Each structure stands twice: as C-alpha cells, then as structure tokens.
Amino acid sequence: MSEDLLSYELDNDIALIGINRPEKRNAMPEAMFADLGRLAEKAGQEARAAVLFGHGPHFSAGLDLADLARRLKENGGKRPPHAGPYMPHIAFDKIARGRIPFVAALSGAVIGAGLEVAAATHVRVADDTAFFALPEAQRGIFVGAGGSVRIQRLVGNARMTDMMLTGRVLGADEAYAQNLVQYRVDEGKAIEKAKELATVIAGNRVETNWSITQGLSRVNDMSYDDALFVETLIGRNAASAGTERLLDFLEKRAKPLAPHPAPRN
Incomplete structure (x- = not known):
C-alpha cells in the first residue's frame, strides 16, 4: 500500500x-x-x-x-x-x-x-x-x-x-x-x-488562516468587480469572528512587527 x-x-x-x-x-x-x-x-x-x-x-x-x-x-x-x-x-x-x-x-x-x-x-x-x-x-x-x-x-x-x-x-x-x-x-x-x-x-486565528488560503486563490480567478465584492464579504466575516487580536494590538499585548533578514537569493 x-x-x-x-x-x-x-x-x-x-x-x-x-x-x-x-x-x-x-x-x-x-x-x-x-x-x-x-x-x-x-x-x-x-x-x-x-x-x-x-x-x-x-x-x-x-x-x-x-x-x-x-x-x-x-x-x-x-x-x-x-x-x-x-x-x-x-x-x-x-x-x-x-x-x-x-x-x-x-x-x-x-x-x-x-x-x-x-x-x-x-x-x-x-x-x-x-x-x-x-x-x-x-x-x-x-x-x-x-x-x-x-x-x-x-x-x-x-x-x-x-x-x-x-x-x-x-x-x-x-x-x-x-x-x-x-x-x-x-x-x-x-x-x-x-x-x-x-x-x-x-499562531494565527484559524478563521483568518482559512480566509486567506480559501479566499485569495478564488479572488485571483474572478473579475475585478467580483473580486472586490468577495474581498469585502471575507473581510467583514473575518473581522466579526472575533476582536481579541485587535484588542491585543491596541492594548500593546501583541508582539510588534520588526523587519526580518531577506530570504536568500
């Protein structure tokens, strides 16, 4: 097998x-x-x-x-x-x-x-x-x-x-x-x-990861107007699924962004 x-x-x-x-x-x-x-x-x-x-x-x-x-x-x-x-x-x-x-x-x-x-x-x-x-x-x-x-x-x-x-x-x-x-x-x-x-x-929210992996490839297949419409739906759904990550950022509990070494090329 x-x-x-x-x-x-x-x-x-x-x-x-x-x-x-x-x-x-x-x-x-x-x-x-x-x-x-x-x-x-x-x-x-x-x-x-x-x-x-x-x-x-x-x-x-x-x-x-x-x-x-x-x-x-x-x-x-x-x-x-x-x-x-x-x-x-x-x-x-x-x-x-x-x-x-x-x-x-x-x-x-x-x-x-x-x-x-x-x-x-x-x-x-x-x-x-x-x-x-x-x-x-x-x-x-x-x-x-x-x-x-x-x-x-x-x-x-x-x-x-x-x-x-x-x-x-x-x-x-x-x-x-x-x-x-x-x-x-x-x-x-x-x-x-x-x-x-x-x-x-x-470490990301499960819903956010799913929105990215499911949404981006499909948006790429759509017309300009349809893609913007679907982006709005996905964005609203992702934001309404939970606010804890936004509060972590606003209340300075989130790790700040910092530049990383560029991938080798």
Whole structure:
C-alpha cells in the first residue's frame, strides 16, 4: 500500500507529512496521491498548520514511471482512468484548499509530480540542493495533478512552457527568482525553516488562516468587480469572528512587527 510510503506525525499544532521512499528519490506511485489527500484531510482535523517534506536528500523525483509503465501494460497501453477523490488534482486540492495552511520543505529533486504537489502548498522553502523541473514532454506524458493550473499561476505561461518543452532545470536561486519558492535557506535547513514558519502560521486565528488560503486563490480567478465584492464579504466575516487580536494590538499585548533578514537569493 502507498500509505506505507508516507509518514504522519503531530508536533503540537503542526502536522508533519513525509514522502518516505528515499531509495527511489521519493518517486510517487499514483495511488500515493489519494493517500496524500487523505492525510491532508486528517491534518486539517488535528492540526493548525502542516509541513510537507521528503525523507532523505530529495523532496520527490515525481511520478513513479516504472509503476506507470506497469499499469499501462496491464491496461492495454492506455492510462487507467481515475474517478472521484482519486483524481490527482482533486487529491492535491485537499492540500491547496483544505482546512489548514501547508508549508513545503524542499531539497534535492522537486520534479514533475513532486513540483505539482509542492505547488499545492501555500508557502515553499528551498535549500541549496533543491532543483526543479517538468520533464513530462521528454517522457511522452503531460502534467496531471493540477500542475498546469497551479505551477502556471506561480511562474507564468512562458516559463512553464519553456520548462516543459525543453526540460529546463531550475536551481534554487532561479526557483526563488521565478516565484516557485518564497524562502531560500542553506543545505539541510529547509525542514527547520518550514517548521518555524508553520509555527508562526499556527499562531494565527484559524478563521483568518482559512480566509486567506480559501479566499485569495478564488479572488485571483474572478473579475475585478467580483473580486472586490468577495474581498469585502471575507473581510467583514473575518473581522466579526472575533476582536481579541485587535484588542491585543491596541492594548500593546501583541508582539510588534520588526523587519526580518531577506530570504536568500
């Protein structure tokens, strides 16, 4: 079962979900996608934020092509159909539009489906070893887990087209410059930084986090006027859900904002 290839742990309010197939560079059989979706739902019930990472030196080298080839052979050369919650893009949507924010800790290979699942998270941290690619064209396949939507919205049509057509590999610095990741850290520090950010996120009001992760991506899809209308509804709902954070600020109990060192680039 692909569930055996995933780890799940609770660290206070943080759920830690790990792709645990280091001997295969964390390549993922397609059955794992649905299992990731189920763990994302579990995390939403038990935690306030989550960290997604890969065991070993690589986040994920993408789809397990040996598993795909075997299933193609068994199905007469045709890709077996998916249905319902087992559709890869629906499974990853449980990360992108689930109950809680996700932070990805990225190192080594972040390739193909590995990049697709990373793009479903809300904040991405890459260390010096991370490299990013979409080699589907060279393999005779196409992205199939929401990448054409999520990755394209991060880097734009031209950059994603280039990556897919040419197999171009982006290093961590290029990925940061192209908006694939928001933070850059030294080798081996991605999981530490991801946990630090998840802890900050978990300290926000649950309702506010939900408004951000659910609202921003949808507003981005709307017309100008509709987006402003929905922003007003979300803002009013968030403000009416509780005033304790406003009072903490006004009565000087809240930690003051201070500049942080810029992410490495």
